[in-house]
Amino acid sequence: MTTPLTAQQLDEIQARHTAATRGPWGVYQFGGDSLIEVAADLKDTGTGYTARRTIARFDEEPLDNDPTHAEWTAEEDWAQVQADAEFIAHAPEDVRTLLAEVRRLQQQRRYLINQLAKRDARSGEADRKVREFLAADDTPAP
Template sequence: MSTRQPEPTPERLDEIRGRERAATKGPWGFYDGDTYADVAADLEMTSRSSYTYRQKIARLEDEDVYDDPAREDWNEEQASAQMAADARFIAHAREDVPALLAEIDRLTADNAELDQSLDKVMRERDDLHEVADKLAYAIAPIEVIGEHSSGNDPWENALDHVTSASAVERLRFLFGSARDRADKLAAQVAELETTLRTEAAVSRAAMLDEAAKVARSLRQFERTVGPRASAQVSENVGILRVADELDRRAAEARAAQTGGE
């Protein structure tokens, strides 16, 4: 059973790059003889049993295969096949190693971009949380609906203070939709980390516009009288202020995006 090799450190990758640069320039090829195999730079076959080359890199002998105690009982055909496989590996390493190093560089750059996307998504999710908080505390003060904790949800409490029980379920659905969008953003982060390809491109301005629409939908237009009528007017005014603030932020976000292009 093979042992899993540790991930290469930057220092080890630098050592590999140094060895690759110092080695004879390629391309390398190999010649498979009856009892030996030659690895050489710019190897070209001139006939079935002869070739030209710029520089010989290594010669392998089939008898060396028997140095491994596990191969003492091998026949000549097995030894010759192993010798050819080793020569083929050495010859192709001249191109395989640079290709693998280039792929490592590409994946490293992709990881850096994914880290930036992760930071962006997390900041935008936090902004949504802040907007929802402002909306909730515009409906009722913190002394009434409390703070976020494992046993308290001020967003849910704010909904209970907005309107009748029949409409609370609808408002909870709207808040739940906003919360689902935040959860989907977090899911996108996980997908980015596993696939290394998914881009997180969430528009701050679009999210603020959506939040403003949600805020305006919270206004109440039921016919009421007495203290409830005054409370309803006050609630609607507070909700409109929050919606206006969201519109202002969305406009700033669009302006900043246009300026950065």
């Protein structure tokens, strides 16, 4: 991506995130470790699992339709299935975190641009405020 995300793009991502099945999402294996499911509100009951909804199901189908994977072993194929399931299971949490960080950085950027625009070369007040801002843990309101 070469241009900053717009507020509309962030809102659209947020809307898709909000519309998705509530989490937390978890991963479990079954079928003799030949199937993996990503499920919402996954709980281990001690005798099995319960979940509110299955999000995705993966099986150990080989990747021999892709010539770049021709040398993969069954263990490598299964490891890839597991990695994909973990990625999807963490997507809601990761998207929420990334959206918050993008919005925080955008707010920080607006604040810094505003401070630089107010810069007074003689007093150095804007420079002091920018240094204080960058040293702070929290982003002050613009």
